[in-house]
Amino acid sequence: MRLLKDLFYIFYPKLCVVCDENLIENENVLCTLCRHDLSLTNFNSYQNNKITQAFYGSIIIEKAYALLYYRKEGSTLNLIHDLKYKGNEEIGVFFGNWLGEMLKENNEFKNVDCIIPVPLHPKKLRERGYNQVTKFGERLSFYLNVPLIENELIRISSTKTQTFKSRFERFINLDTKFSLKNPSKFNNKHILLIDDVITTGATLKACAKEFQKSKNCRISILTMAYTE
Structure with missing residues (x-):
């Protein structure tokens, strides 16, 4: 079995998403050098x-x-771009495992009741074929031992992607709207909103306002990256 596995990697090597070098055993998505090169926020x-x-x-x-940190150049940009536009959902799994292990150890989100991913508009979901934060959320759900709920928060308007726009353009493009199917379901709950990148916060703010319709609903936020 080991020989077959070694032969498979010879003909179908796993490559680092950033540098395209072959990954060695126990490396996934990124090689060790590229992983250490990422700009961690390290919020205190x-x-x-x-x-x-x-x-x-x-x-x-x-x-x-x-x-x-998400910047116009660098490894994080490559990772998020491959996740969103090249179908590489393993990147979501990678980030989910990384953050999940960290949060399980520090217990910072031990009191959340459920995880809510920022939804895509149905048209965008059909075009892309997946929500880029679903795999991320599934891994967080595993580590935090709380459900991932994907079909209660609905996106009812669609805007162009915010990631590569200037900060001014993002501020004036705030017409993305969401709808919460059953606000009472989240009464007295602590929800964890998740997304890939937070820029101005407008999208997450629009989502959070929907959950304000629920009685005594507390809101926390977790993302893969943050734009300074």
């Missing part, structure tokens, strides 16, 4: 950081965290 606090501050005066956020 989950309650008071750049993400929670972006919601001051609008939405009360219990906790928030992003693993990486």
